[in-house]
Amino acid sequence: MTTVETYGTLADAARALGSDAVYLGGGTLVMREVNAGRAPARVLRVTDPGLAEIRASGDAASLGAGVTMADVLAARELDFLHPVARVIGGPQVRNMATVAGNLFAAHPYGDFAMALLALGARVHFAGGGSPRPVEEVLRDRERGGLVASVEVPRPRDPRAFGFLKVSRVKPKGVSILSIAALLPREGGRIRGARVAFGAMGPTPLRAAGAERALEGQTLDAATIARAADQAADGLDPPTDALATAWYRREVAGVHLSRLLQRMERG
Amino acid sequence: MARRPVNFTLNGSPRAAFAEEGQNLLEFLRRGVGDLTPKYGCGQGTCGACTVTVNGRTQLACLVLAETVEGAEIGTAAGLATSGTLDPLQEAFMDHFAAQCGYCTPGMLVSARALLDANPRPTREEVVEAISGNLCRCTGYEPIIAAILSVAEGRARA
Ligand SMILES: Cc1cc2nc3c(=O)[nH]c(=O)nc-3n(C[C@H](O)[C@H](O)[C@H](O)COP(=O)(O)OP(=O)(O)OC[C@H]3O[C@@H](n4cnc5c(N)ncnc54)[C@H](O)[C@@H]3O)c2cc1C
Numbered sequence: 001m002t003t004v005e006t007y008g009t010l011a012d013a014a015r016a017l018g019s020d021a022v023y024l025g026g027g028t029l030v031m032r033e034v035n036a037g038r039a040p041a042r043v044l045r046v047t048d049p050g051l052a053e054i055r056a057s058g059d060a061a062s063l064g065a066g067v068t069m070a071d072v073l074a075a076r077e078l079d080f081l082h083p084v085a086r087v088i089g090g091p092q093v094r095n096m097a098t099v100a101g102n103l104f105a106a107h108p109y110g111d112f113a114m115a116l117l118a119l120g121a122r123v124h125f126a127g128g129g130s131p132r133p134v135e136e137v138l139r140d141r142e143r144g145g146l147v148a149s150v151e152v153p154r155p156r157d158p159r160a161f162g163f164l165k166v167s168r169v170k171p172k173g174v175s176i177l178s179i180a181a182l183l184p185r186e187g188g189r190i191r192g193a194r195v196a197f198g199a200m201g202p203t204p205l206r207a208a209g210a211e212r213a214l215e216g217q218t219l220d221a222a223t224i225a226r227a228a229d230q231a232a233d234g235l236d237p238p239t240d241a242l243a244t245a246w247y248r249r250e251v252a253g254v255h256l257s258r259l260l261q262r263m264e265r266g
Numbered sequence: 267m268a269r270r271p272v273n274f275t276l277n278g279s280p281r282a283a284f285a286e287e288g289q290n291l292l293e294f295l296r297r298g299v300g301d302l303t304p305k306y307g308c309g310q311g312t313c314g315a316c317t318v319t320v321n322g323r324t325q326l327a328c329l330v331l332a333e334t335v336e337g338a339e340i341g342t343a344a345g346l347a348t349s350g351t352l353d354p355l356q357e358a359f360m361d362h363f364a365a366q367c368g369y370c371t372p373g374m375l376v377s378a379r380a381l382l383d384a385n386p387r388p389t390r391e392e393v394v395e396a397i398s399g400n401l402c403r404c405t406g407y408e409p410i411i412a413a414i415l416s417v418a419e420g421r422a423r424a
Contacts, residue, residue, distance in 0.1 A: 002288035003268070004333060024331060028311055031329040034288055035309045043288065045334065070323065090399020091377065092314060095323040096330070172398040 002034055004043045010051065010065070013044045014126040014146045023146055025101035026068060028093055029109075051148075054078065059154055065100035065147045069112070072099070080154060080161055084115040084180070087165045090172040100147040103137060107202055107238055111178045113138065114204035115163055118180035118196040121152040138203040159266050160184045164259040165198075166251070168242065175199040176243045177252060179259050183214060190214050195227075195256070200237040200248060209233025210256060224260045228253035270333045276301065277345025285332035291325075292316040294332035295342065303343040303372040307401070314400035317373035318342050324380045324399075343372035346379060354417045355379055362413035366404035374400045378414045388418055 005021075007013040013023065021042040024030050033039040051066035056077035063072070072078050072085040073094070088094055088102070088111055102112040103123070117138065122131035126146040137144055155161040163180045167173025178198035183190045193214040195207040209230030217223040230253075237248035269284040276299065283298045295301045295318070304327050307315035316327040319341035346353035355378050358364070365371040374397060381388055381396035388396065393414045394407075402410060 004270075004287055004331065006333075027331055027334075028326075028329050031290060031331060032310050034331070035290060035328060039288075043331070045331070089311075090314065091380075091396060092317055092324045092326045092399045093311060095320075095325050171395050 001041070002039050002043055003041065004045065007044065007046050009048050010046050010126040010146050010148055013046050016042075016044060017145065018042075025066065025098040026096040028089070028097050029101065029105055053149075056154075059156070061152045061154060063099045063150045063152065065098060065149060067099045069094035069097050069099075080158055081112075081115065081152070083163045084112055087167075087171070088112060099150055103134070103147060103150075104141055108175050108199040108240060108242060110204050111165055111175055111198050114178055114196050114198035115180040116150060116152060117204050117206065118182045118194045119152055119155070119161065120182070120194060121150050123150050124148045135206070138205075141203065155182060156184065159263065162259050162263040164255060164262075166255050174242060177237070177248055177255065179252075179256055181256075181259060181263065183219065183263065185219075188218050190217055190219060197231075197235065197252065199242075200232070200235045200252060202238070205235060207231055207233070207235065207252075207256070219260065219264045224257050224264065227260060228257035231256045272333055272336050274335050274337065275339040277341055278339075287333075289332045290328050291318070291320075291330035291332045291335060291340075292327035295327060295340070298332075301342050301344050305369055305372060307369070312401070313370070313373075314377065315370055315373045317376045317400060319376060319380060322380075322383075324377055326399075341376065341379075343375045346375060353379065355382070355414065358413040358417045359410070362409045362416065364405060364409040364413040370400055370402045370404075374402065374410060378410075378417075381414070382418060386418065388414075390415060393418070 020040050021044050022040045024043050024045040051064045053064040054075050055062040069085040069088045072081050116134045121134045123137045124131045126148050161182050165178040166176045175198055177200050180196050182194040184192050193211045195210045197207055198204045210227040213227040213230045232249040232252040237245045239245045268287045272285050273282045285294045304318050305315035307313035309328050311326045311329045317324050318327045320338050377397050377400050393411050
């Protein structure tokens, strides 16, 4: 049976956390477990409205843990994240699903976390301390405590960031895979390429092969073909009800090249 | 097990009831409060039959912890008709045969009403997007889309 504990601040909840407890964000995943009688014994929630705060400055935005996909879509200064937030679930899910919850969503979910990974976002935890790269948080989701906010660098050139979600059902389908690419350019050449895949592994992952193929190059047909060729390098995608591992590997490069071609056209 | 008092507004009227610990908003509304319009479909947020509004925004009642709606305004399909007059959307659903078995209808109506309140002249694409979280296994959606568009165009009571 589930007991519910309510705290005024995230710090208080963080102190009460334990292996028998789960934190309730928007609840779209936790409540499924509660409904099925599979949730941990204790559900912890926090009433602090500050968790839903969005703060945007020139070159970065800070999203509180409790910011929903609908909140992201309502914030004009987060326009670079709109294509991502818009394709997460249906309208009701977007009104509930939070940014922090997406970091912990199991495969095939985590489209927003995947985009944050490509953007090089950093995660602030309750109790302060220095922020940790999303990458590190995704690698070790069990530890780390409660997320307070996520700090997202804004791409200097909006055209340097691209996002694509591939699903069978539209709108509102779950990802066969999703891709985000951050390709900043200096003098026409790509510097600091970051490419991430969703639903191509247990968590969102970077595509090291594609990044290597893109780094230092101009975004032309030959580069795109090489990146597509390396797309699934080192990735071990799962088989699920939506697609087999084989299928995901086969189509990853096709969809990456479509995204890159779109970005090339600007 | 502990029960929690919850004070909230249901379709504009102040209400108070006890929620069981860990109870979702759908069970709470149906069993604790007696509003049977939100339906239990999947219990996983996939079907949308339990769609209600929480402070004006559509949510899936089966995935909302009941005690979190303390102080909130809840809207259900039961609040659409006012003093015996149906909402134009309800009239349009009848005119367009947009309900067959009817199980998805209350959730569909709540989503459609939320759309028209925010965007009185939606495109067909916007209507499709707005009801994308509501499954219907009878109509094939076309009559539902037509019904919503007819109200959007102000032709419901022609
Ligand atoms: C019908 C449906 C469709 C969906 N479609 C998509 C989709 O297209 N793409 C997608 O990515 N996801 C999708 N999801 C999954 C889910 O809605 C999202 O991943 C969402 O962002 C999860 O956030 P939440 O706030 O609801 O999480 P919750 O259910 O509240 O929590 C999920 C996990 O995150 C942990 N958590 C939450 N907040 C914090 C915090 N501040 N600190 C530490 N841990 C925390 C919880 O303890 C829990 O383990 C869908 C879900 C449903 C029901």
